[in-house]
Amino acid sequence: MAAEQTKHQYIGIERHGDIAVIIPSSEVEKLPEDLMEQAAQMVLAPLRADPPVGLIFDLSKVDYVGSVFLSFLLRCHKRVKEHGSEVVVAGASPRARELLHMTALDTLWALYADRAEAIAALTGD
Numbered sequence: 001m002a003a004e005q006t007k008h009q010y011i012g013i014e015r016h017g018d019i020a021v022i023i024p025s026s027e028v029e030k031l032p033e034d035l036m037e038q039a040a041q042m043v044l045a046p047l048r049a050d051p052p053v054g055l056i057f058d059l060s061k062v063d064y065v066g067s068v069f070l071s072f073l074l075r076c077h078k079r080v081k082e083h084g085s086e087v088v089v090a091g092a093s094p095r096a097r098e099l100l101h102m103t104a105l106d107t108l109w110a111l112y113a114d115r116a117e118a119i120a121a122l123t124g125d
Helices: 026-030 033-049 067-081 094-102 115-123
Strands: 004-007 011-016 019-024 054-058 086-090 110-112
Touching (some): 011 033, 019 067, 026 067, 033 067, 054 115, 067 086
Parallel strands (some): 019 054
Antiparallel strands (some): 004 011, 011 019
């Protein structure tokens, strides 16, 4: 399956048909709020222009999820949920899973071991 890819220095987006995958680099853990805002605008624009049927947050390169990044994830979630899209998380580290559990976001988003498993779940494959 061919993927279209948009890459920002800190966050990449891939499209697998109707599924969008947001792939943050490990650098997002250290981004100050103003740079995270710039990165967020780069990611939110294509989601707004062409809403996906499903959205995957691939956290496999991120060990820690801070409040600024968590706010970004929630903004993406809100944007695609407005169009009825499903949102899931793939590849979360044990630390990230713990934070998602402590914030009850693991009740909002299904957690999958990796991107392939998440894509299969969203596409019914």
